[in-house]
Amino acid sequence: MEMEKVYNSKNVEEKWYKYWIENKTFSSKPDESRKPFTIVIPPPNVTGSLHMGHALNNTLQDIIIRFKKLQGFNVCWVPGTDHGGIATQNVVEKLLKKEGKTKYDLGRDKFLETMWKWRVETGDTILDQLKKLGCGLDWDRTAFTMDETRSKAVKKAFIELFDKGLIYRGKRLVNWCSRCGTALSDIEVEYEDEKSNLWHIKYPFRDSDGYIIVATTRPETMLGDTAVAVSPDDERYADVIGKTINLPLVDREIKVVSDYIVDKAFGTGAVKVTPAHDATDNEIAKRNNLETIEIIDISGKMINVPEKYSGLSVVEARKAVVADLEAQGLLIKTEDYSHSVGRCYRCATTIEPLMSEQWFLNVSGMSKKAVDAANEEKTKFYPQSWKKPYVLWLENLRDWCISRQIWWGHRIPVYYCVDENGQRKPDCKPVADFETPKECPDCKGTKFFQDEDVLDTWFSSALWPISVFNWGEDENNEDLKYFYPTSVLVTGHEILYLWVARMVQFGIEFMKDIPYSHVFIHGIVRDKSGKKMSKSLGNVIDPLGIMDKFGTDALRFALAQAAAPGRDMQVSDESFLAARNFANKIWNASRFIIMNLEGIDKLDDNIKPAELADDWILAELQKTYNKVCSAYETYDMDSAARELYDFFWTKFCDWYIELSKIRMTSADLKVKKQVLEILVYVLKSFLQLASPVMPFITAEIWQTLNKQSEEWGVKSEDKGIIAESSLPFIAGKDKVLTRQSGVIQGMNTNGAEPALKQLQTIEKMKSIQDIITKIRTIRSEMNISPAAQINAVFNVSDNGNESVSFAKDNQDYIKRLAKLETVSFEKDAKRPKNSALAVAGGLEIFLPLEGLIDIEKEKARLAKEIALAGQEIERTKSKLSNENFVKRAPEAEVEKIKERLKEAETKIEKINDSLKFLG
RNA sequence: GGGCAGUUAGCUCAGCUGGAAGAGCAAUUCCCUUACAAGGAAUAGGCCGCAGGUUCAAAUCCUGCACUGCCCACCA
Numbered sequence: 001m002e003m004e005k006v007y008n009s010k011n012v013e014e015k016w017y018k019y020w021i022e023n024k025t026f027s028s029k030p031d032e033s034r035k036p037f038t039i040v041i042p043p044p045n046v047t048g049s050l051h052m053g054h055a056l057n058n059t060l061q062d063i064i065i066r067f068k069k070l071q072g073f074n075v076c077w078v079p080g081t082d083h084g085g086i087a088t089q090n091v092v093e094k095l096l097k098k099e100g101k102t103k104y105d106l107g108r109d110k111f112l113e114t115m116w117k118w119r120v121e122t123g124d125t126i127l128d129q130l131k132k133l134g135c136g137l138d139w140d141r142t143a144f145t146m147d148e149t150r151s152k153a154v155k156k157a158f159i160e161l162f163d164k165g166l167i168y169r170g171k172r173l174v175n176w177c178s179r180c181g182t183a184l185s186d187i188e189v190e191y192e193d194e195k196s197n198l199w200h201i202k203y204p205f206r207d208s209d210g211y212i213i214v215a216t217t218r219p220e221t222m223l224g225d226t227a228v229a230v231s232p233d234d235e236r237y238a239d240v241i242g243k244t245i246n247l248p249l250v251d252r253e254i255k256v257v258s259d260y261i262v263d264k265a266f267g268t269g270a271v272k273v274t275p276a277h278d279a280t281d282n283e284i285a286k287r288n289n290l291e292t293i294e295i296i297d298i299s300g301k302m303i304n305v306p307e308k309y310s311g312l313s314v315v316e317a318r319k320a321v322v323a324d325l326e327a328q329g330l331l332i333k334t335e336d337y338s339h340s341v342g343r344c345y346r347c348a349t350t351i352e353p354l355m356s357e358q359w360f361l362n363v364s365g366m367s368k369k370a371v372d373a374a375n376e377e378k379t380k381f382y383p384q385s386w387k388k389p390y391v392l393w394l395e396n397l398r399d400w401c402i403s404r405q406i407w408w409g410h411r412i413p414v415y416y417c418v419d420e421n422g423q424r425k426p427d428c429k430p431v432a433d434f435e436t437p438k439e440c441p442d443c444k445g446t447k448f449f450q451d452e453d454v455l456d457t458w459f460s461s462a463l464w465p466i467s468v469f470n471w472g473e474d475e476n477n478e479d480l481k482y483f484y485p486t487s488v489l490v491t492g493h494e495i496l497y498l499w500v501a502r503m504v505q506f507g508i509e510f511m512k513d514i515p516y517s518h519v520f521i522h523g524i525v526r527d528k529s530g531k532k533m534s535k536s537l538g539n540v541i542d543p544l545g546i547m548d549k550f551g552t553d554a555l556r557f558a559l560a561q562a563a564a565p566g567r568d569m570q571v572s573d574e575s576f577l578a579a580r581n582f583a584n585k586i587w588n589a590s591r592f593i594i595m596n597l598e599g600i601d602k603l604d605d606n607i608k609p610a611e612l613a614d615d616w617i618l619a620e621l622q623k624t625y626n627k628v629c630s631a632y633e634t635y636d637m638d639s640a641a642r643e644l645y646d647f648f649w650t651k652f653c654d655w656y657i658e659l660s661k662i663r664m665t666s667a668d669l670k671v672k673k674q675v676l677e678i679l680v681y682v683l684k685s686f687l688q689l690a691s692p693v694m695p696f697i698t699a700e701i702w703q704t705l706n707k708q709s710e711e712w713g714v715k716s717e718d719k720g721i722i723a724e725s726s727l728p729f730i731a732g733k734d735k736v737l738t739r740q741s742g743v744i745q746g747m748n749t750n751g752a753e754p755a756l757k758q759l760q761t762i763e764k765m766k767s768i769q770d771i772i773t774k775i776r777t778i779r780s781e782m783n784i785s786p787a788a789q790i791n792a793v794f795n796v797s798d799n800g801n802e803s804v805s806f807a808k809d810n811q812d813y814i815k816r817l818a819k820l821e822t823v824s825f826e827k828d829a830k831r832p833k834n835s836a837l838a839v840a841g842g843l844e845i846f847l848p849l850e851g852l853i854d855i856e857k858e859k860a861r862l863a864k865e866i867a868l869a870g871q872e873i874e875r876t877k878s879k880l881s882n883e884n885f886v887k888r889a890p891e892a893e894v895e896k897i898k899e900r901l902k903e904a905e906t907k908i909e910k911i912n913d914s915l916k917f918l919g
Numbered sequence: 920g921g922g923c924a925g926u927u928a929g930c931u932c933a934g935c936u937g938g939a940a941g942a943g944c945a946a947u948u949c950c951c952u953u954a955c956a957a958g959g960a961a962u963a964g965g966c967c968g969c970a971g972g973u974u975c976a977a978a979u980c981c982u983g984c985a986c987u988g989c990c991c992a993c994c995a
Contacts, residue, residue, distance in 0.1 A: 005954085262995080
């Protein structure tokens with residue numbers, strides 16, 4: 001088995017992602033004998049090209065899917081894309097603009113044709129990129145929010161809600177984006193602080209000389225004022241309530257009203273009320289029966305105002321109004337003021353609140369049920385800190401404005417009965433239907449026209465977990481029954497409300513069940529300095545470039561490692577480089593093992609641990625196995641990645657493989673085979689555990705190992721495909737898979753409890769490691785070349801001493817890793833001249849270094865050791881002299897401290913003794 | 920205004936059901952010891968944001984404060 005010296009990710013990746021697709025490794029069919037594990041992808045917009053956010057989101061999902069598959073679940077991960085409403089329309093409009101055209105030049109039908117053409121040409125780019133990322137998606141299920149099946153679901157949902165009376169049409173104050181030319185829902189508005197002014201304006205009373213001063217950030221809207229409001233308990237204004245004001249510039253009479261919402265401490269305590277263009281004012285108007293005058297139209301121009309201002313933009317009108325007020329001496333003062341301004345989340349245009357006829361969805365019933373589901377932990381959040389804001393949001397939810405005045409999207413399936421002239425018949429109720437109705441239920445008329453608006457893109461997204469399983473076609477189909485509710489939703493917190501909350505509401509509404517039991521919320525990928533990546537900042541890291549440069553597994557590992565629950569993460573080339581190095585380490589350790597299989601007969605699956613290192617690595621493997629599995633299960637991908645890294649590099653490579661070389665070079669092939677069996681066993685276990693994060697490299701090595709087995713005539717159940725293999729799990733009750741305790745086979749427990757035995761083994765190994773490290777430190781500090789073979793003399797004062805016999809048993813380890821020529825055990829050994837001393841594990845070790853040692857250096861080194869031990873003595877003594885500590889701390893703790901004190905004391909004693917022999 | 924997170928080595932972060940401060944990267948020294956220089960060995964580097972409290976014992980629990988970031992709000 002030849003393996004390249006350096007891991008070449010390109011060839012390996014190409015091979016495997018094609019394999020998984022061609023062999024439909026991740027295809028899923030309902031199977032009642034197995035438990036499903038389902039994820040629906042957060043469908044990326046068709047406009048999209050893979051960015052770091054997608055890379056993270058999908059890596060995390062793939063880790064879960066691959067892990068669950070190893071556990072034996074029938075996994076189903078559904079891919080797809082979202083038509084992306086406004087965002088997508090904007091992209092195509094921009095393309096048109098380059099040709100000097102607008103959508104109106106084309107007209108609705110032609111424009112939609114262009115949209116579809118564009119969607120067909122570019123819409124699958126991102127799905128192809130997900131394939132490269134290695135995602136174990138079931139490609140046969142690929143869905144699009146505007147394909148036929150999904151469209152049926154949208155219509156079906158709309159009609160159901162319409163017929164229940166939950167969808168209604170009305171003229172309300174909505175958030176209007178004049179650039180996109182559409183209404184937006186409340187959450188589609190993003191607020192940003194902006195420096196502006198607070199203008200104080202004098203409003204004179206009609207019947208007296210007095211006036212009232214209002215403070216406003218929007219002077220231009222005064223043209224539409226229909227009242228001034230003050231707080232009911234503001235004494236300053238108590239006697240002006242009810243008075244009439246002559247509205248400047250317009251010369252209209254308005255009243256002073258009182259309303260609880262007015263904060264008397266803010267500004268002047270008096271608020272101008274513009275019901276048609278401010279949400280709060282609108283409510284004040286409702287409570288006080290005020291008139292509503294619309295003065296800004298949907299293009300952002302002034303209307304219904306004195307001719308002078310008519311047709312001006314909002315910005316122009318503001319200037320003009322301020323200038324005119326000033327000229328009339330009505331502008332009292334202009335303060336600097338910073339306040340937040342709403343912007344369109346798609347194009348950043350300032351949002352204009354205005355009155356408009358729109359479709360709304362009454363969500364009060366659904367949101368209550370969604371809140372209950374969260375409170376009853378039916379939907380569980382990871383990390384759970386998201387539950388509170390989620391519930392809070394749902395509790396304060398207002399009706400959802402679902403109509404959009406754009407063309408790209410699901411056209412609202414409502415039909416109006418019209419007369420011969422195409423005029424709507426006022427007495428006929430609109431009808432919601434899948435297609436144009438044959439006959440009007442009210443007048444038996446047969447002419448209709450369909451509502452012009454389309455639905456908010458999030459309406460179809462909210463149906464995603466049910467629409468992908470063909471709910472729109474058949475709500476009792478097998479897939480839906482088997483795969484719904486899904487297992488976990490993985491997404492970033494930026495769409496928690498926009499999407500997650502709505503899916504839950506729709507799931508409960510249409511399926512009578514939550515769409516998923518877990519919601520795994522991850523952070524945002526930021527750049528090296530913690531900034532959000534954005535095109536305008538130019539700090540975007542392209543995941544495809546990273547895949548190319550460092551390998552996909554490196555990208556995935558680095559992302560997983562950074563994905564600590566509940567926080568944003570910073571990535572940089574260094575993190576990808578470290579991950580690539582890890583991949584290379586895995587590759588080379590495997591190469592070493594595989595190379596050594598040359599000329600060996602068939603390995604026995606039943607490993608036979610023979611010595612300390614064997615027991616130790618198996619104990620460490622068991623620990624890692626437990627930790628990694630539970631980390632995957634709780635979506636702590638960062639700890640999973642860390643455990644894998646630490647185990648493989650620090651435990652397996654640095655210690656076990658190095659120690660295995662003693663037996664590997666043995667002339668006795670039986671000995672070599674025995675250790676190879678364990679090496680292969682541990683490697684394979686590791687590969688399985690790591691495969692969810694690093695699917696490519698693990699697949700390749702697994703297959704290489706399998707080829708070797710085939711050469712020995714061994715056929716494996718998984719055909720050499722790691723994704724088809726299973727972790728050592730057993731099926732428990734109700735087909736729920738539980739982890740088997742003590743699954744790592746073969747450890748010598750000698751009758752002890754496995755867990756305890758593991759601990760003891762690790763402790764023992766630690767003392768050997770300690771001896772080796774101490775000797776290595778001396779070598780390094782004395783500048784002894786690694787090539788120089790030196791000797792070590794263990795001073796044996798008491799032959800029955802446990803640590804002595806233990807060191808004796810494992811002297812080969814010490815010899816090998818500390819690079820010693822000989823190791824000897826001498827009773828009452830005298831420190832040789834010009835030697836160095838190591839004290840480890842209660843043992844005294846002399847390293848005769850005639851000609852190599854620098855006496856002064858050694859003295860200084862020992863002095864440092866004494867100082868360190870002295871500190872330890874101080875610390876432990878002060879603890880022990882504390883009566884309360886001895887009395888109240890657990891006995892084991894006190895014993896431990898006593899042990900440490902004793903150890904430090906003998907250490908100093910030994911060092912002092914030997915110092916006498918120095919120089 | 921309300922809420923949520925974070926503050927630990929130069930950088931990125933672990934550790935937080937309380938019992939001797941950890942990793943990776945960067946730095947320093949030595950080494951191409953045949954799995955790996957994308958590597959190995961060793962070293963240095965931290966009053967664990969500040970102030971109190973609980974406890975025999977606090978990075979870890981509690982309270983307050985500061986700063987940073989995010990989210991929500993009817994910021995005239």
